[in-house]
Amino acid sequence: MIYLDHAATTPISKHVRDVISTSLADDWANASATYTIGREAKKKLNDAIKAIARAINARPDQIIVTSGATESTNNVIRQLPIRFESGHVITSTIEHPSVMKTMEWLETRGFEVTYLPVNELGELSVDAVEQAIRPDTKLVSLMAVNNETGVRFPIKEIGKLLEEKEIWFHVDSVQAVGTTEVDMRDWSTDFTSFSAHKFNGPKGIGILYCKDPHHYVSVITGGGQNQGHRAGTENLPYILGMAAAFSDVVRDRGVHLDHYASLEHYLISALHKSELPIEINGSRRYHSPHILNLWLKGISSSQFLILADLDGIAVSAGSACSAGSVEPSPVLKAMFTDRNRINESIRVSFGPETTTDELDQLVNLLITTFERIVIKKK
Ligand SMILES: Cc1ncc(COP(=O)(O)O)c(C=O)c1O
Numbered sequence: 337m338i339y340l341d342h343a344a345t346t347p348i349s350k351h352v353r354d355v356i357s358t359s360l361a362d363d364w365a366n367a368s369a370t371y372t373i374g375r376e377a378k379k380k381l382n383d384a385i386k387a388i389a390r391a392i393n394a395r396p397d398q399i400i401v402t403s404g405a406t407e408s409t410n411n412v413i414r415q416l417p418i419r420f421e422s423g424h425v426i427t428s429t430i431e432h433p434s435v436m437k438t439m440e441w442l443e444t445r446g447f448e449v450t451y452l453p454v455n456e457l458g459e460l461s462v463d464a465v466e467q468a469i470r471p472d473t474k475l476v477s478l479m480a481v482n483n484e485t486g487v488r489f490p491i492k493e494i495g496k497l498l499e500e501k502e503i504w505f506h507v508d509s510v511q512a513v514g515t516t517e518v519d520m521r522d523w524s525t526d527f528t529s530f531s532a533h534k535f536n537g538p539k540g541i542g543i544l545y546c547k548d549p550h551h552y553v554s555v556i557t558g559g560g561q562n563q564g565h566r567a568g569t570e571n572l573p574y575i576l577g578m579a580a581a582f583s584d585v586v587r588d589r590g591v592h593l594d595h596y597a598s599l600e601h602y603l604i605s606a607l608h609k610s611e612l613p614i615e616i617n618g619s620r621r622y623h624s625p626h627i628l629n630l631w632l633k634g635i636s637s638s639q640f641l642i643l644a645d646l647d648g649i650a651v652s653a654g655s656a657c658s659a660g661s662v663e664p665s666p667v668l669k670a671m672f673t674d675r676n677r678i679n680e681s682i683r684v685s686f687g688p689e690t691t692t693d694e695l696d697q698l699v700n701l702l703i704t705t706f707e708r709i710v711i712k713k714k
Contacts, residue, residue: 337692338649342534343483343511343627343685348577349536349595359573367570368561371569381572384579391582392528392545394520400544401575405510406434407636408529408544409477411555412506415439416474418553423474426488428452428460428653429478429670432481432508436666439477447474457619458487458671465494475504479510482669484683485618485628488516489663495524510534511587515593520545532574536688537581564604592688596625599686599695603628607701612706617668617681627685629668632702634710637682647701653682676698 348356349365353428359380365373367381382396390394402408408432415619424566427439439449452466454460465476476498480491491507498505506527513535520528526547533539546552549565549677558567585592609615632640637653644651655667668678684698 340653340684340686340690340694340698341650342654343486343683344538345533346536346687347689348538349581349584351584352537352577352580356577358572359576363572363576367572370495371660373442374564377572379576381570384572384575387579388543388582391579391586392518392520392530392599394545397549397563398520400485400546400549401562401570401578402566403540403541403542404533404542405432405508405529405531408527408542409506409508409543410438412504412526412527412529413442413475413477414555415504415553416442418472418555422446422472423448424470425449425474426465426468426475426476428454428478429455430458430482430484431477432483432510433666435479435508445578450662452486454669454671457621458482458485458617458667459619460489460621461498462490462493464495469501469503469641473501473503475506477508478491479508480516480518481509481624481627482618482667483511484627484665485629485671486511486624486685487618488512488622488624490622491525492523499524511624511627513582514589515596515626517589518565520547532578532581535581535585538574538577541571541578543578551594588688593625595688595690596686599690599692600625600628602692603684603695603699606667606668606695607702608704610699612702617671617677619644626687627683629681629683631677631681632706633676633680635705638678638680639709640705643705644698644701647697649698649701650685651698653683 362446363377363380365377367377385396389399413555425447426635427435427449443449452460452464452468479490481488495505504526507525509528510531512518528545531542552565554565557565561567615631617629617631641653666683672678
């Protein structure tokens, strides 16, 4: 199978698998227990949190373990009605559903949300954010890298803009970890969300970085785990697995980034040489090279996905996390008015193991598909 859908999820690396399976066998004690094996589990837990904090240049007390970015983003947005009666929030029109749906919920709680539009390249300017700020703005929530196009938002610059203001800044950093230096001191964010399964870690676990944990109101209450920020007995094997994945991704990021850039260059050149009617969706200037969104002019994405699957190639259209079915992508709908473009686009995303041979097979399939469907029609 040729897996070209790393933006949806990534395979668990061997190192992470080994860490988790060893821990499943050895670390079953409750980390809150006071006897020896409980204290040993607690030490491993604390060491893992320290390693995660180091990976993103944060303090251990700023790390809240969650079930992933969906929970992290929900927890940030749901802070607002706990702390304020009303207010204004800024986000963009191309955020992940975990942000969009929670913003809709926030609107039912008396908050006003500005959804900043992006341009045809999927870009958003710092000026647009600055102009949308109102005296009652409480939160700006934006993604670092878009999960469908790979387009980057100017997170650092927006962080600087908001630094001196009494406005929380939340960044959905899910797609950025593998290709971007994710440095909490440098980003000036108040909250940042992460999911371990997007960088070769396990699913169902992630973190919320919280700049000032004293200002965080726990949404899940119970025992005092996670410094009282998220109650429930800790999933130590997965926390250790996530820590290993974080350390590995930080160590290998430069190598991976070069690899993705050369794969992207290779694929674009091969498509160019094929002279197929394919266009890239999204900015090439501000983008993360592990995601490439392609408009296959004249071929519906649902049709291509079936043919690719029959050929053993996994690519996607729309966002797999929210789909399962091939609905028109809300991200592409926010970027384009052309229905054909929205319905004829696919996402290709690379991982550390992706090879140029695999890309050749994708290009070959594209060539035969265009021959069968588009050229035959003419
Ligand atoms: C940009 C972005 N944010 C948030 C999420 C949600 O992550 P999870 O499903 O791990 O909670 C995803 C998942 O694809 C994503 O791509």
